[in-house]
């Protein structure tokens with residue numbers, strides 16, 4: 001019978017058998033999946049695991065601080081934070097194609113892990129066991145949508161499946177590969193992770209890099225971070241966090257439209273709100289948000305975020321749209 005208790009027991013035993021006395025590293029994205037995967041592996045192999053949080057500069061406001069504080073407090077794992085913003089932004093400079101962005105981000109992630117691996121080995125000293133495994137929070141829908149399932153076409157290269165480079169040097173541990181999101185949350189609960197982590201809405205590994213339609217720059221990221229923080233704050237204030245699956249906030253950086261503010265003409269960018277309801281992200285419907293909430297978000301974003309003079313709502317289901325714009 002399927003119970004979260006059994007899933008945890010089985011995975012813990014399997015991971016112990018697979019890893020032996022070797023070491024593993026796990027990338028934390030700040031999301032539920034990697035957090036639960038890490039907590040599960042930590043349960044199995046304790047401090048043979050080191051978590052690596054790559055701050056790629058594509059995170060939302062406050063995200064890094066949350067990982068550093070909440071996750072470590074809940075699990076006691078060893079955490080290494082790598083500031084890689086400059087590296088990622090350099091690699092992404094001039095790139096506008098969504099698949100290319102995803103592949104670059106996936107590749108840079110692995111490069112940073114490899115670097116972290118070397119550092120962890122060096123820190124472990126001569127007696128340390130090699131770091132041979134990489135833990136990933138890949139879920140069943142990620143596997144299917146990246147073409148790893150039963151003959152499904154490649155829709156998007158999720159950074160943790162299709163985006164891996166060919167010269168990958170790690171063996172993978174993917175304890176959530178057969179699970180859907182709701183099951184992962186239950187496993188997280190079983191492992192004693194706090195609500196704020198377990199009930200977090202999904203956020204993609206490539207982060208805000210795939211929520212800027214156009215080239216990704218520091219300036220645009222800062223702008224999108226502000227808009228996103230406002231949308232999240234207002235949705236939370238309205239008590240809608242549980243009702244919606246997630247609400248990507250997207251900057252159409254290559255689009256401009258004419259507006260008027262005060263008595264001046266503006267020529268700014270639109271922000272797209274993409275609130276969706278879903279069971280497992282394989283399909284989704286657009287959320288019918290209350291008008292008052294939309295109004296509040298729109299007013300605040302256009303007043304508070306420079307260069308944004310328009311807020312639009314995406315009313316497309318999945319299919320035909322995907323949840324993220326890229």
Ligand code: XMP
Nearest residue numbers: 157158159202203204205206281322323324
């Ligand atoms: P799409 O856009 O394919 O998104 O409808 C489905 C769900 O997956 C999330 N997503 C990702 N998650 N790495 C992740 O960890 C990725 O590369 C990635 N791309 C999309 C998306 O936010 C939604 O929840």
